[in-house]
Amino acid sequence: MARLDAEQYRALVEHIPTMVWRAAVDTEREYVNANWTSFTGRSLEQELGRGWLEGVHPDDLESCSACYVEHFARRQPFETEFRLRRYDGVYRYVYDRGVPYEANGSFGGFIGCCADIDERRAREVSSGETDFFGMSLDNLCVAGFDGYLKHVNLSWTRTLGWTPQELMSRPSLDFVHPDDRAATLAGRERLHAEAWLGPLVNRYLCKDGSYRWFEWRSVGHRERGLVYAAARDVTEQKLAEASLAEAQELQEKLQAQLIFADRLASVGTLAAGVAHELNNPLAYVTANIALIIEELASPRAKILSGQLSELEEMARQALTGAERIRKIVLGLKTFSRTEEERRTAIDLPIGIGTGLGLSICHNIVFGMGGEIALASVEGRGTTVRVVLPAARSLPVGAVICLPGSQPPTAGAAVLVVDDEPAIGTVLRRILRDHEVTVVTRAKHALELISQGKHFDVIVSDLMMPDMSGMGFYDELRKSFPEVVARVVFISGDAFTPTAKAFFDRVPNEVIAKPFGPHRVRQTVERLSETRKAFYDGTLQK
Numbered sequence: 001m002a003r004l005d006a007e008q009y010r011a012l013v014e015h016i017p018t019m020v021w022r023a024a025v026d027t028e029r030e031y032v033n034a035n036w037t038s039f040t041g042r043s044l045e046q047e048l049g050r051g052w053l054e055g056v057h058p059d060d061l062e063s064c065s066a067c068y069v070e071h072f073a074r075r076q077p078f079e080t081e082f083r084l085r086r087y088d089g090v091y092r093y094v095y096d097r098g099v100p101y102e103a104n105g106s107f108g109g110f111i112g113c114c115a116d117i118d119e120r121r122a123r124e125v126s127s128g129e130t131d132f133f134g135m136s137l138d139n140l141c142v143a144g145f146d147g148y149l150k151h152v153n154l155s156w157t158r159t160l161g162w163t164p165q166e167l168m169s170r171p172s173l174d175f176v177h178p179d180d181r182a183a184t185l186a187g188r189e190r191l192h193a194e195a196w197l198g199p200l201v202n203r204y205l206c207k208d209g210s211y212r213w214f215e216w217r218s219v220g221h222r223e224r225g226l227v228y229a230a231a232r233d234v235t236e237q238k239l240a241e242a243s244l245a246e247a248q249e250l251q252e253k254l255q256a257q258l259i260f261a262d263r264l265a266s267v268g269t270l271a272a273g274v275a276h277e278l279n280n281p282l283a284y285v286t287a288n289i290a291l292i293i294e295e296l297a298s299p300r301a302k303i304l305s306g307q308l309s310e311l312e313e314m315a316r317q318a319l320t321g322a323e324r325i326r327k328i329v330l331g332l333k334t335f336s337r338t339e340e341e342r343r344t345a346i347d348l349p350i351g352i353g354t355g356l357g358l359s360i361c362h363n364i365v366f367g368m369g370g371e372i373a374l375a376s377v378e379g380r381g382t383t384v385r386v387v388l389p390a391a392r393s394l395p396v397g398a399v400i401c402l403p404g405s406q407p408p409t410a411g412a413a414v415l416v417v418d419d420e421p422a423i424g425t426v427l428r429r430i431l432r433d434h435e436v437t438v439v440t441r442a443k444h445a446l447e448l449i450s451q452g453k454h455f456d457v458i459v460s461d462l463m464m465p466d467m468s469g470m471g472f473y474d475e476l477r478k479s480f481p482e483v484v485a486r487v488v489f490i491s492g493d494a495f496t497p498t499a500k501a502f503f504d505r506v507p508n509e510v511i512a513k514p515f516g517p518h519r520v521r522q523t524v525e526r527l528s529e530t531r532k533a534f535y536d537g538t539l540q541k
Contacts (some may be wrong), residue, residue, distance in 0.1 A: 019094075019114040021052070025107060027072050036114070041087025057083035057091050068098075075100045075107055081117070092118040139214065139231040145192065147171045150226065159233055161207030177203035177211050187216070191227065195220045201234070213238040282325055283492070283513040284426040289319045290517050291429055326514055411435055412528035413454055417445045417472065418461040418490070427459065430517045431524060442472035449480055456528040458483065459520075462491035462499055462510075470502045484508070488523055490515065 013020050019036040023029050032047045040047065040055050047055075056064050060082035071078040077099040083091040098112030133140055133153050142151040149168045156167055160175075167175070176184050180202035191197040198217035205211055218229035292315040365372045370388040416427045416438045424438035437455070439445050442464055449455070462469040469489055477484045485508075491499060492513040503510060511519060 020112070021098075021114070022109065022111045023068075023072075023098075024109045025072075027068055027110075030109070039086060039116070040084070055085040057085070059083075071098070072110065084114070092116050094118075136230075139233070141229050141231070143172060143227040143229060145220075145225045145227070147173060147188075159206075159212060160204060166207075175205045177205070179203075191218055191220045192222075195222065204231075281422070282322060283490075283515060284420075284422040286319070286322045286326070286514040287426040287430060287517060287520075289315050289322060291426075293319065294517065322514070412456040412524060413437075414524060415439070415445060415448065415453075415455040415458045416460075417442055417458070417464075417469070419464040420461070423461070423490075427520065430520050434524065434528075442467035442469065442475075445472065446475055446479075449476070449483060455483075456486065457524050458487045459511075459524070460487055460489055462489050462502075470498075473506065473508075486527060488527065 014034045016033075017035065019039055020031075020033040021029055021036060022031040028049050029047060029052050032044065032052065036052075037044055037047060040052075042051075042055070045051075053061065053065065064080060064082045067078055067080045077097070079095070079097045081093055081095055084094045086092050093116075094114045095117045096112060096114045098110045101108050101111050103109075136153055137155060139155045139159055140153045141149050141156070143149050148170075149172050152164050152167055154164075157163060160167075162175075173181060173184065184200065184202050187197050187200040196219050200216040200218075202214060202216070203211040204214050212233055213235045214231040215234045216229055216231050218227050220227050362372055365386055365388070368388055370386060372387075373385045374382055375385070376382040411434045414431055414434050414436045416424050416436060417440075418424050418427075418438075419440050421440060424440065428436045428438055437448070437453075439448070442460070443466065445458070445460070460469045460472055464472075467475075469491070473484065473487060476487065488509045488511060489503075490511045490513060509523060511523060
């Protein structure tokens with residue numbers, strides 16, 4: 001095959017429909033063909049050297065120069081695109097490819113060619129709509145008025161797991177959650193009538209059987225019978241809303257429980273106040289009735305036995321009524337839930353109870369370390385089994401009872417401190433065999449003691465105005481420590497938190513209101529006998 005001579009080769013290069021260039025080893029242009037100068041509208045002299053760079057778009061100049069310098073240094077082929085100014089001043093995208101060549105057995109520079117690709121790039125940009133459809137993260141689709149999907153993007157497969165063919169082979173309603181189908185059909189009707197719809201929220205079936213929440217926005221084209229729609233996956237948002245709703249529901253329940261607990265606390269406080277107010281009159285009513293019974297039962301009252309028998313019966317009935325009031329107060333104590341639990345053996349609450357239900361029974365039994373269990377048989381009834389810890393001592397007698405022995409014969413000096421005068425009066429009657437001094441103020445009692453008055457027993461109310469029994473006790477411990485062991489308290493609200501905290505730190509005995517004569521006499525007798533034994537030397541300090 002014959003080879004082209006230099007003239008023939010030059011003629012070929014000058015007339016081919018491509019821009020051809022050649023550069024020396026120093027990257028300077030030493031040749032461009034006629035097509036190059038025709039494209040740029042400049043002379044050969046203007047394009048040689050580095051003159052050709054004057055036609056490169058300013059935004060592409062740096063990257064274009066860097067590509068040339070780098071590949072010249074490596075002597076490696078390169079391909080690049082940049083904008084080059086045409087003869088009419090319009091910048092056009094060109095594709096430039098260069099390769100190294102040898103001259104006389106050594107590196108001689110680069111030769112290359114450029115082609116106008118501006119129209120091709122424009123077509124690529126215009127086809128970007130298709131790329132957007134395919135690359136969108138939302139579920140884009142084209143559907144027909146017949147209820148079938150006609151075209152879907154790949155996001156559907158990523159979201160649901162179905163292939164496009166599987167999604168388009170069945171009515172789209174088949175993928176909608178059964179509970180959402182009615183709303184979806186109603187949405188279609190609005191779309192056909194108004195040509196747009198949004199937002200519509202429904203659940204779509206995944207290939208694994210689960211469902212995802214979609215929020216739809218659609219536009220209908222009546223002439224084409226097509227719907228263009230975008231369905232955004234809002235599953236995470238729905239889950240977050242459900243979690244928030246659940247948290248709000250829990251918060252409302254907790255708030256309701258707190259309100260209920262606050263109401264219970266208020267009722268408990270009210271119960272404590274009512275109990276305190278009842279106990280003072282109840283104390284002297286009960287004690288007086290018990291004294292009447294004692295008097296009526298004594299031998300000296302037999303002269304008027306017929307009349308006295310009727311009085312005794314009336315007094316006993318009054319005592320029974322007072323005892324019922326006492327039990328109400330005890331029930332209020334239990335309802336307040338602030339009294340310290342006392343474990344003792346009792347006779348079993350038949351036909352009588354608070355009516356507060358099994359819940360309170362459960363709390364009481366478990367609080368005592370016991371167990372409660374129920375077993376039901378249909379048609380036969382329910383068996384409730386309660387197991388409580390065994391008693392360690394014999395039962396203690398009731399607070400109110402008829403005297404079992406005569407009052408002590410030896411008198412003792414007793415100081416009674418109570419702001420209720422009637423309480424002082426009834427205590428004086430109960431302790432008539434003793435030397436009793438009654439005061440209504442704790443400060444008055446302190447004055448008597450500071451004056452050197454001697455008392456074997458000091459009976460003090462707990463809650464009093466001006467100075468309470470607790471303050472009175474603290475003053476005695478500070479100024480007259482030898483006296484504090486002789487103090488016994490009477491209280492109508494020993495189940496309040498303040499009183500409970502006080503009795504937790506002091507060892508002194510407490511007589512709860514209402515009280516019976518026997519309990520008071522027994523306590524005074526025991527304390528006075530203990531003190532007498534100490535001074536007689538029969539009791540070691």
